[in-house]
Amino acid sequence: MLTMSPDSRISAISILLLSLTAQAADIQVQPSPSGKPLAEAIAAAAAGDTLTLQPGIYNERVRVDKKLTLQGKPGAILDGSSSLKVEWSAAPDMPGVFIAKSDKRPEGLLVDEKFIAEIRFDRADEKGDWHWQTLLTKGTPLTSFKQVRALWMYHPKEKQIYVRFENDASPATLKMSAILSDKALIEIAAEGVIVEGLTFAAGVDDVRLTEGAKDCIVRRCKITSYEGGGMVITGGASNCTIEDCDITRGAFEEWRASEENRRENYEIWRIHKDVGKYDRVGIELNGAGTHNRILRNHFDRVFDGICLGDYRAESLDKELPSPDHGRGTEIAENVIENTRDSGMELGVGCVDVNVHHNTLRHTHGGLRFKVPRIGPVYIHHNRLIEGTPFNIWFSMDASPAEGYIYHNTIEGGADAALVYSSFNNKSRTFATPKWHVVNNLAIGVKDGFFDQRKGTPPRDFTDKNNINTTDASAAVDAGIDLSTYRNGKPLPGCEPGYFKSKAPDAGMDER
Numbered sequence: 480m481l482t483m484s485p486d487s488r489i490s491a492i493s494i495l496l497l498s499l500t501a502q503a504a505d506i507q508v509q510p511s512p513s514g515k516p517l518a519e520a521i522a523a524a525a526a527g528d529t530l531t532l533q534p535g536i537y538n539e540r541v542r543v544d545k546k547l548t549l550q551g552k553p554g555a556i557l558d559g560s561s562s563l564k565v566e567w568s569a570a571p572d573m574p575g576v577f578i579a580k581s582d583k584r585p586e587g588l589l590v591d592e593k594f595i596a597e598i599r600f601d602r603a604d605e606k607g608d609w610h611w612q613t614l615l616t617k618g619t620p621l622t623s624f625k626q627v628r629a630l631w632m633y634h635p636k637e638k639q640i641y642v643r644f645e646n647d648a649s650p651a652t653l654k655m656s657a658i659l660s661d662k663a664l665i666e667i668a669a670e671g672v673i674v675e676g677l678t679f680a681a682g683v684d685d686v687r688l689t690e691g692a693k694d695c696i697v698r699r700c701k702i703t704s705y706e707g708g709g710m711v712i713t714g715g716a717s718n719c720t721i722e723d724c725d726i727t728r729g730a731f732e733e734w735r736a737s738e739e740n741r742r743e744n745y746e747i748w749r750i751h752k753d754v755g756k757y758d759r760v761g762i763e764l765n766g767a768g769t770h771n772r773i774l775r776n777h778f779d780r781v782f783d784g785i786c787l788g789d790y791r792a793e794s795l796d797k798e799l800p801s802p803d804h805g806r807g808t809e810i811a812e813n814v815i816e817n818t819r820d821s822g823m824e825l826g827v828g829c830v831d832v833n834v835h836h837n838t839l840r841h842t843h844g845g846l847r848f849k850v851p852r853i854g855p856v857y858i859h860h861n862r863l864i865e866g867t868p869f870n871i872w873f874s875m876d877a878s879p880a881e882g883y884i885y886h887n888t889i890e891g892g893a894d895a896a897l898v899y900s901s902f903n904n905k906s907r908t909f910a911t912p913k914w915h916v917v918n919n920l921a922i923g924v925k926d927g928f929f930d931q932r933k934g935t936p937p938r939d940f941t942d943k944n945n946i947n948t949t950d951a952s953a954a955v956d957a958g959i960d961l962s963t964y965r966n967g968k969p970l971p972g973c974e975p976g977y978f979k980s981k982a983p984d985a986g987m988d989e990r
Contacts, residue, residue: 503527510535510555517541517557532677540682542666543674544691549665551677551700557664560589560656560681565640567651575647576615579640584633586683587658587706588642590650593731594681594706595642596750598632603754614754615643619746626733626743627750656681658706663687667716670694680729683707690714693768697721702761704729709761709781717768724776726761734780734817740868740893747819748843751782758820760786766800770807777814784815784842788826788849794876799852802828809833816840821847822866829856829880833971836987837861845869845892854881854913857971860987865891870924872898873911881913883970885961888986889921896921896947900932914940918958920986921947946985955990958983 508520508530518541520530526546534554538561543549565579588595603611608620611632618624624645631642642650664682665674668691678701679685685705688695693716701724702709709726712719732747751757759782762773766789778784787805791797804827815822815837821844825832829851838861839846845866846858863870870889889896897916901909921928928947931938944958960983961973969975977983984990 503529505529505531508532510537515539515541521545521547540660540662540664540666542668543672544668546669546671548673548675549677550673550675553676554678555676556678556680557682557685558680559658559660559664559683559685560592561659563588563655563657567642567649570615570641573612573616573641576641576643577650579642579650580638581633581640582638583659584635585640585657585659586661587681588631588640589656589658589681589704589729590629590644590653590731592654592656592680592704593729594704595629595631595731596627596747597756598630598750598754599756600632600634603632609749609754611641611754614750615641618643619750621743622746626746628731628733630750658683661707663711667692667695667697668714672696673698675699677701678703679709680704681706684709684711686710688712688714688716688719690716692716693718695719698723700724702726705759706756707759708763710763711760712762712764712767712771714766715768716771718770720772720774721762721776722772722774726776726778726781728759728761728781730780734819744843744867751819758783758786760784761815762786764805764808765789767805767808769803769805771805771809773808773810773813775812778816778818780817781815782818783820783824783844784818784822784839785810785813786821786824786826787829787832788824792827792852793849795850795879799828802830802853804828805832806830807832810835810837812836814838814840815842818842818844820844822863823847824849825856825858826850828853829882830854832856834858835860835972838864839866839870840864842866843869845872847872847874848878848882849874850876851878851880851882853879855965856880856882858882858884859886859970859972861887862987863887863889863892863896867893869894869898870896872900874898874900874902876901877908877910879910879913882911883915883917883965884919885915885917885970886958886972886983886985886987887919888988889919889924891923891925893925895926895930896924896928896945898930898932899938900930900935909936911938911940915943915964916940916945917943917964918961918983918985919945920951920954920984921945922951923949944985951986951990954985956980956982957985
């Protein structure tokens, strides 16, 4: 039998590692005004290779179906827009409105690299203030074109694009572009893919992790504009991480955070939800697999921030597609601010979902629960600042899930710290019997800690040691020990020894 000395074994292992390393290539990719250099590089690369994207614009949509690393140099941008080449003319009997012939509806229109709000013809054909002709000629009822600064619509019967800008500007004098494909700028469908340091602009979905994606990482990327989802995890993609990314919607709209709950604040919301394309989510987990992580990302001026859910299961009348969708998701240390809808939404099974140490600031819908079904879901050590009108919000339907809301701090805002209401509850009692709201702190919240909306049955969740105050010192030693709270075991973040004094402080901070 052949034997090897320890030194020989180390040498053999070193040679093997060098051999494996030598097989991986670093491929330099240069942008090109013609052709598809990135797609060609992906096709030519072998599993394990690194593609380094040099600065410049890549007008491509690519699919990664092998284990690759895409490393972007500063200034490397995947851009899904194309110059809009149409001839504009004034629309008859519609002052300030322009029209252009187009055989197909664009997926999106941009001006100065920002998305124009779209009206959908089939959703805006009822007479009144929100009829498409009225909107195009007058703007939204309360603010005209001050908030929603431009509108466009495709008329499917006339095969025409309609557009209207603030100050009656002619589109012929503006820098306009269009999205002509609904494909993601980058679709990841393989194990072990890493995408790092890239900027994405003007996609319907900019980044999509889908069937086949596993153990993938998207880090230190920028989303500067998107029309559907900034980043989407779907198709059962599992064990994937999105971290340290910056995401903004890139909308041609006037974003103004306000503590006042005014009707005018809803007009951007209404143009999308009532007559437009519905939600645009910064990071969406829809039909996602298990154990995905959303960590340390920054969202600013998005429609929704982070959504874990499925629109097909937003009522108990609808079957849950799969209890494993989103199982084991961790959402932590993200900053979400200036949203026109929810900062964060949680739905579907919500099994072993852990949401902690996030900051939500100036969000419209706050942290919203849309029918979590099973649980346990843990929402803890988050800070919510000046949510208008909502900070934490139970809505849509009853929630049979096991859930824990604890050691969160809510500061300011136009409504209560936690609002308990339903607008989808005609056939059953609105109920949350397995939820626990414990050791939370509200500071300077105008309407107190809880708000029971008209028509909603009395709350039935467990309510313990929640403090509403104008003086944060009232939180000291005001909580209960959660290190044995769940069947003798600690809640996440509350392991034995987690507080300093005789009792834990209420809120997210130990003082």
